[in-house]
Amino acid sequence: MDPSDVSRSMQDVARQAVREYIENHSRADLLDQVLDQELPRYAEALERLGQ
Secondary structure: OOHHHOOOOHHHHHHHHHHHHHHHHHHHHHHHHHHHHHHHHHHHHHHHHOO
16 A cells, blocks of 8 residues: 555545546547547558558
């Protein structure tokens, strides 16, 4: 356990964990969406680079 967590309530710890979970998953979803939209545009060039 992180020593700084000792002075924090369980509710504060839970809130922070939920915030981090939402932030990380929202970021991953956004990245997936951008890749799905933009990657096809460069598919041919990326395929040629891979050869």
